[in-house]
Amino acid sequence: MNLQTNYLGLELAHPIIPGAGPLTGEVPQARQLEDSGAPCLIMNSLFEEQIVREQRAAFAAIDEAEDSFAEALSYLPEPEDYRLGPDDYLSRVTHLKAAVDIPVIASVNGISPDGWREYPKLIAAAGADALEINLYHLASDPQMSAGEVEERLLASVRTAHDEVDIPVSVKLPPFFTSIPHFVSQLEAIGVQAVVLFNRFYQPDIDIEELRAEPTLRLSDASELNLRLRWLAILHGRTNLEMSLSGGVHSATDVIKGLMAGATTVQTVSGLLQHGPHHLRELLDGVREWLSEHEYSDLAQLRGCMSHQNAPDPEAIERGNYAMVLNSWTAG
Template structure:
């Protein structure tokens, strides 16, 4: 049985990808994920805030050294308080890429164009097979227009694409006024892949302490529907690879995404909830289903339930919407 697939122009042994999470913060963690069978690993993210902090600290040290020996400007001694987060990240990436035979993808979590070119190039030089741009931007500024938000994504992509030769994927939020158009524009701008979707981590309110309570909730299977909607609509309509993420709890969600047209399916929540070895359970479930259905390879059924090319997409979704309401009005609310 052939589970192989292509993502970002890379040949993967199967379509299950471990997305960025604490599981990939160590070389041992990356190795455990690879041993469990995943097709690729996205390293935990290097955050824009870390890069900014290091740049500020380096600038202060350089300024402080202007009255010292010239040689002191070429290095930063240990114990000076410099944030070595980005350097640790690059070291981990280099060691992880050497430790496993599957692709290791570097991840940058950004909200502004910034000075990403140098870091993206360093990620490439350390052995990353690709770069994932995790654009996490909640546009709470009432003066920031939708077009400005879209342009910021394109600007971040342009900075990184100019700096590297390895593939670049963009991880998007689902909350664009015209998601398909944004996908098309990123595709035309050179994105090698789109990851659908990022999850905004909405805060809660603690009514006893009267405080905002930020926290992370692992995704559940019901959340598969939003990314699945757009995967089925974009399959075959853009050249960029499509990675589905969010809501993968078991083999069923993995299979649904592939039927919708995803090139790969990413998960963090299922692996965090059940452990890295759960990857084998997901892949075994996929193999068993393929055997029952008579499919010998992923390409035999990928995109089977995508929206057909030539369909009026808006009319198609409207029909689904009306059908769902009629079903609900008849008292059939589906499984609880």
């Protein structure tokens, strides 16, 4: 059965990709993922804070007497809080490329245009086959309008995109007033794909110690439906490739994502929970389902449950909201 998928200019054997996370930046795990059938890897991100910190640290070394600057520096997490500094990241790209035969997609995470002038180019020069930009921004400034937030995000993408000649995807948060409009602006910039969606990790509050505690919870399949809905709405309304990220734990989840219109489907929590071999199980499950249902390739499946093609598109939009609420019965 032909599962071949073109994504970010890469010819992939199938559409199930290990997404950005702890497994994809390390050579031994990357090899295990390749052995488990991964068609490519998306590395964990180089974070803008790492770059800024390194640049500031270099600057501080020139002028150590600058007290106010030293204070500002202390607000940034220590380098050891991060997994890789910028130079380590570049050499990791090179090592991974040498260690595996599958394409390596690098990832950068940040929001300010200035953060992205230099490194995307260096990442491409280090051998990355494509670049995923993770837009992770929490709009907490009451003076900044939604339009200004979006313009800032778009300026960052534009800067990074203009710096590289490898294909670029953008991983979005789900919190836009109009996701289709933002996606159309990304298309105008020339990116090739969007990834729906990144996950925000919400801090908890420790009521005894009076401190905010970062919590990292792996996903479960309940996160999938938000992605399915937006894939289904965007399919046919954008020319961009779409990759699903969030809540994919089973072959059924992969099939749902493809039916909603995903070009590729990423998984991270599932691999962390079950190990790299889980990728093979997903792939085998998808193959089995497709052959049981007599599909010969993915084109027949992709987007068949999108808003454009679904027999009941109203169910994807607001139409069934009242019906869903009314369907609740006690006990």
